[in-house]
Amino acid sequence: MTTWWWIRHGPTHEKSFVGWRDVPADLSDTAQIARLDAHLPDDALLVSSDLSRCTATADAIAGQRTRLPHAPDIREFDFGDWDGLDYEQVMARDPNLSRDYWDKPGDVAPPNGESWNAAANRINAYVHDMNARHPDTHIIAVAHFGAILTQVQLAGGLTAYQAVSHKIDNLSVTRLTWDGTVWDTGVINHLP
DSSP states (O other), X not given: OEEEEEEEOOOOXXXXXXXXXXXXXXXXXXXXXXXXXXXXXXXXXXXXXXXXXXXXXXXXXXXXXXXXXXXXXXXXXXXGGGTTOOHHHXXXXXXXXXXXXXXXTTTOOOTTSOOHHHHHHHHHHHHHHHHHHSTTOEEEEEEOHHHHHHHHHHHHTOOHXXXXXXXXXXXXXXXXXXXXXXXXXXXXXXXX
């Protein structure tokens, strides 16, 4: 059985879309980070997205865990031309497209960006490969809101629209288990 411990990176305090733009995390809440670290298995493999908000968060909880190379495949969604814009700016720029992006997640993509389905396929392929290479292992993956939601969708057998309704807080834990045949949705958005 492979257990995934998905951790959302520390907060960025951005009020705009942040996808592939490299924005640092605020890791000043050392008490929360210590609680998170204590909650996670010590014998786990540790991987993170290659963006600095995830690599720094992973560094903060690394301890003696086995660190794997950074994984660009578990990056946040690529918001394309929307990256750096706030919700109101996106609505003004692309009113119909932005409404469809949230109301009908799937193949709808921001201009020069990535759809839900494209991101989910990218992330799912990485998870599938890791499950095959590391069976019966605990894997801590420090990633992003969207990346974690794609895994909630996968494990829960949900539609993209249903998955988007879940809350994933910064420094939260979402634990999902793969037994080689079936996913189990253990805990979503737990704050230790």
